[in-house]
Amino acid sequence: MDFMEVIAKRRAIRKYKKDPVPDEKLVKLYEALRLAPSGNNRQPYKFIFVKDENTRHEIVRRACHQDFLYDAPVIMIACCEQGRAFDTAIAVDHMVLSATNEGLGTCWVGWFEREPVREILGIDSSMEIPILVPIGYADECPEAKPRKSIQELVKVI
Numbered sequence: 001m002d003f004m005e006v007i008a009k010r011r012a013i014r015k016y017k018k019d020p021v022p023d024e025k026l027v028k029l030y031e032a033l034r035l036a037p038s039g040n041n042r043q044p045y046k047f048i049f050v051k052d053e054n055t056r057h058e059i060v061r062r063a064c065h066q067d068f069l070y071d072a073p074v075i076m077i078a079c080c081e082q083g084r085a086f087d088t089a090i091a092v093d094h095m096v097l098s099a100t101n102e103g104l105g106t107c108w109v110g111w112f113e114r115e116p117v118r119e120i121l122g123i124d125s126s127m128e129i130p131i132l133v134p135i136g137y138a139d140e141c142p143e144a145k146p147r148k149s150i151q152e153l154v155k156v157i
């Protein structure tokens, strides 16, 4: 796909097929995360890909308020050093766009309880857990959501 097409086609997907995500595709997502830039090239993050169904379901049951997450075959949990959510968002966006390019659906999810996720996955208390992202084949084709115009967003002087 052309790069702008990837950007335009990405949607928040909230309905997933149960089909597993092939490892060859996941490896591309890992590489997209790995190649992302970060301040001072510090790479202050870790990304946990949860494929195990029991663990996924425990995370969704104890930490999430959104049942659509039960169906995604993979949930990626991003962890980072304190105050490094900015770097992490850049890497996660690389991954999300790469997933779109691979024909996969994703959804940024910021509304979840951090402490149960920390406990279930054994994430150190020094790390933040800014975001999680379900990954799988979309079982819906949402329309594009409206966006502000370029005139509203961009000022050229």
Ligand SMILES: Cc1cc2nc3c(=O)[nH]c(=O)nc-3n(C[C@H](O)[C@H](O)[C@H](O)COP(=O)(O)O)c2cc1C
Binding pocket: 010, 011, 012, 013, 014, 066, 107, 108, 109, 110, 111, 112, 142, 144, 145
């Ligand atoms: C930082 C961030 C947090 C989000 N958290 C949630 C969430 O907890 N649950 C959810 O269903 N969608 C969440 N979203 C998805 C947004 O609602 C969605 O991206 C937005 O409505 C635009 O729709 P689109 O992604 O299909 O263009 C989040 C998006 C971002 C960027």
